[in-house]
Amino acid sequence: DVFSTMIRLYAKHLDFLKQQVREMDRKIAEIMETLDTPITTITGIGLTLGAYILSEIGDISRFSSAAKLAAYAGIDPTMRQSGEYNGVRNRMSKRGSPYLRHAIWLAASSAVLHDPALKLYFQKKRDEGKPYMASVGHACRKMVSIIYAVMRDNKAYTPCIPNEISV
Incomplete structure (x- = not known):
């Protein structure tokens, strides 16, 4: 009897939370x-x-290039240098906004499945022998460039598949 009461209370609480999420989604829209x-x-x-x-980036004019937006998000590569030595096994710096980086990661993870241009770019990186997560990281960098261009120009994004994809 106690367990059934607890289950009913949890169900009511879940219904309340679902209603709050719907209300927040409506407000965001x-x-x-x-x-x-x-x-x-x-x-x-x-x-x-x-x-x-948008809430993490704010005004896009704060950034003069997509590379600076990528650095702000922490999606830029680390630099490993000493004298004339340049490291080739660089990682994502993760020194910027973790919230923006997470949002871009979610967007890129979805886009590599549904956007023809990013899907092709992702597959190119996989064919080069990059691991899955590294390839998604490369797609994140492309996603930052797309976000920057769309926000800077205030124009809708139309995916295009170029003849030769540049790095």
Whole structure:
């Protein structure tokens, strides 16, 4: 009898939480509609993730290039140098905003499955022998460039498959 009461209370609590999530989603949709931003046209970025990314970036004019936005997100590679030695096994720096990095990682993980250009780029990195996570990291860097261009130009994203993908 005690367990059935506890289960009923947990079910009511879950229903309450689901209702709160629906209310927050509705509020996020209202805010995103007033912002009128094309960030949600990017494959892998919906309303919630778009709001998350916009709140972390703020005004895009703070960044003069996509590389600086990538550094702010911590998606830039580390540098290993000493004298004339240049390391070749560099990792993602992770020195920037962990929240923005996580949001971009989620967007890129989805986009490599559904966006034709990022899917092709991801597959190119896999064919080069890169591990799965490293290839997603490369896709994250591409995603930062896409986000920067869309926000800077205030134009909708249209995926295009180039003849030759550059690094």
